[in-house]
Amino acid sequence: MNLFNIxxxxxxxxxxxxxxMSPRRDAIKNITxxxxxxxxxALPFAFVTLxxxxxGAVPTPAVNDVLNFALKLEYLEAYFxxxxxxxPGLIIDTGYIETIGNDENGHIGALRQLLGDAAVASPQFxxxxxxxxxxxxxxxxxxxxxxxxxxxxxxxxxxxxxTNLLGNQLLLITALSIQVVESRHAAAIRQLRKSRxxxxxxxxxxxxxxxxxxxxxxxxxxxxxxxxxxxNGIDVTTLSSASGSTTPYAVATQAFDxxxxxxxxxxxxxxxxx
Amino acid sequence: MxxxxxxxxxxxxxxxxxxxxxxxxxxNLPRRLFLRYAGAGAASVGLLAVDACHKDHKVVPFTGIxxxxxxxxxxNFTYAIKQVEAAFYSQVILTPYTxxxxxxxxxxxxxxDQEILHCSFLKATLGSKAIIALTPDFSSIDFTNxxxxxxxxxxxxxxxxxxxxxxGYLIKNPVYLxxxxxxxxxxxxxxxxxxxxxxxxxFASTVGSNGLNTNLSVxxxxxxxxxxxxxxxxxxxxxxxxx
Numbered sequence: 001m002n003l004f005n006i007x008x009x010x011x012x013x014x015x016x017x018x019x020x021m022s023p024r025r026d027a028i029k030n031i032t033x034x035x036x037x038x039x040x041x042a043l044p045f046a047f048v049t050l051x052x053x054x055x056g057a058v059p060t061p062a063v064n065d066v067l068n069f070a071l072k073l074e075y076l077e078a079y080f081x082x083x084x085x086x087x088p089g090l091i092i093d094t095g096y097i098e099t100i101g102n103d104e105n106g107h108i109g110a111l112r113q114l115l116g117d118a119a120v121a122s123p124q125f126x127x128x129x130x131x132x133x134x135x136x137x138x139x140x141x142x143x144x145x146x147x148x149x150x151x152x153x154x155x156x157x158x159x160x161x162x163t164n165l166l167g168n169q170l171l172l173i174t175a176l177s178i179q180v181v182e183s184r185h186a187a188a189i190r191q192l193r194k195s196r197x198x199x200x201x202x203x204x205x206x207x208x209x210x211x212x213x214x215x216x217x218x219x220x221x222x223x224x225x226x227x228x229x230x231x232n233g234i235d236v237t238t239l240s241s242a243s244g245s246t247t248p249y250a251v252a253t254q255a256f257d258x259x260x261x262x263x264x265x266x267x268x269x270x271x272x273x274x
Numbered sequence: 275m276x277x278x279x280x281x282x283x284x285x286x287x288x289x290x291x292x293x294x295x296x297x298x299x300x301x302n303l304p305r306r307l308f309l310r311y312a313g314a315g316a317a318s319v320g321l322l323a324v325d326a327c328h329k330d331h332k333v334v335p336f337t338g339i340x341x342x343x344x345x346x347x348x349x350n351f352t353y354a355i356k357q358v359e360a361a362f363y364s365q366v367i368l369t370p371y372t373x374x375x376x377x378x379x380x381x382x383x384x385x386x387d388q389e390i391l392h393c394s395f396l397k398a399t400l401g402s403k404a405i406i407a408l409t410p411d412f413s414s415i416d417f418t419n420x421x422x423x424x425x426x427x428x429x430x431x432x433x434x435x436x437x438x439x440x441x442g443y444l445i446k447n448p449v450y451l452x453x454x455x456x457x458x459x460x461x462x463x464x465x466x467x468x469x470x471x472x473x474x475x476x477f478a479s480t481v482g483s484n485g486l487n488t489n490l491s492v493x494x495x496x497x498x499x500x501x502x503x504x505x506x507x508x509x510x511x512x513x514x515x516x517x
Binding site (some may be wrong): 001058085095096099100102103104105106107109110117142158159162163165166167168169172173174176177178179180181182183185187188191193195201202203231234236239240241242247248251255256257258 | 330364367381384386390391392394395397399408415435439440442443445446448449451452453454455456457458459460461462463464465466467469470475477478481482483484485486487488489
């Protein structure tokens with residue numbers, strides 16, 4: 001079996017084979033060392049796995065759209081925290097915000113690595129969102145409310161995209177590992193707001209008539225649908241809880257974060273793009 | 275199928291090891307032990323087909339509880355984690371640690387209630403495929419000690435979060451994947467709150483310098499979770515066999 005010929009033949013049929021194999025590109029390049037490390041009998045098997053990964057698991061254009069969508073949100077968040085940290089005296093809980101800002105930079109790095117040349121460049125931003133939050137960089141409480149909204153919206157955006165990465169080990173581990181960090185941030189920012197007197201919990205808490213629990217009415221669309229209590233066709237308020245045979249509505253909303261579509265998220269964050 | 279074969283191989287190797295022990299001992303006393311390892315849930319059928327010389331032996335039920343295969347196996351895996359968490363927080367609220375503040379009681383009660391709902395929901399969704407109610411073993415935790423309780427809580431939350439991150443790609447049904455992502459987010463909120471209770475600013479302590487949360491395989495997760503269980507959980511079709 002001549003593996004080089006196989007690769008060559010695939011190249012003629014699919015000029016993008018090497019791209020597809022990225023990030024396994026190095027394995028292909030160093031084919032001899034790769035071969036020597038794998039038992040001869042296992043080679044065909046190893047290649048089946050390799051090709052399966054290449055054609056089943058590496059970014060397609062549609063997947064790149066998802067990753068670039070996430071990347072744009074991360075650019076916005078990273079710029080938001082970096083800019084705020086650079087304003088003297090604005091940030092009081094510096095440790096929190098530095099931690100969060102560093103994580104957002106990490107997300108940018110992780111997504112750019114996955115996208116390679118397909119990664120979009122960072123857009124320009126207007127952190128006042130076209131004047132909606134004029135004191136976002138001078139009033140710490142305004143800064144925190146915008147952070148609260150951006151983090152929760154980010155979480156919802158990732159939940160909404162999960163199914164577009166179905167079955168893709170590398171991409172889904174990355175996306176879920178970013179999503180949950182955003183939810184950690186959201187909870188922490190909410191706790192900061194609470195410590196400064198806001199009436200808010202670390203988890204999004206709705207009622208049958210209210211889905212936006214931030215106390216900022218202009219965020220209503222960011223929280224649309226967060227008070228859903230029907231999960232997989234089951235009204236979870238009818239399920240048992242510590243206090244009895246049913247579950248309070250608030251708990252039912254707290255226990256599940258809800259997805260937002262890409263279109264909805266892009267519309268929501270559009271004012272932040274200059 | 276590849277995964278399954280690997281499990282079979284591991285089990286066969288294990289059986290050979292046991293068999294050798296039997297020969298070495300010159301007695302058939304460890305037969306019960308041998309059968310225990312031989313009969314591992316769903317894999318036992320394939321195993322017996324491979325190893326025909328023992329086909330006449332009756333397979334006794336394995337002492338572990340297997341989560342099963344596919345998406346329901348993965349949801350049972352989550353259900354097992356959630357059962358431990360719900361039982362843990364129920365105990366925390368039943369016997370509050372010394373010096374628990376009002377704010378702490380509120381937060382821990384809310385987490386308990388959300389974990390219980392996750393349990394009820396997973397059980398309802400799994401229906402007849404749901405694993406049985408597990409019996410927790412919290413003998414290693416002194417529930418009167420604040421730090422011990424919070425460390426255990428952090429261990430459970432971080433494990434739950436990492437388990438979701440590491441196993442989500444195995445889910446086949448998009449509806450189930452979205453549900454898992456919805457629950458994962460809330461688990462992340464719990465983990466952040468518990469981290470902050472332990473030390474202010476520790477809300478993202480299991481996040482690497484790359485900004486990504488750590489992730490755990492099904493097997494590595496169950497090694498942690500089984501420490502808190504009397505009846506252990508296995509996941510044969512996800513490469514975790516009890517030994």
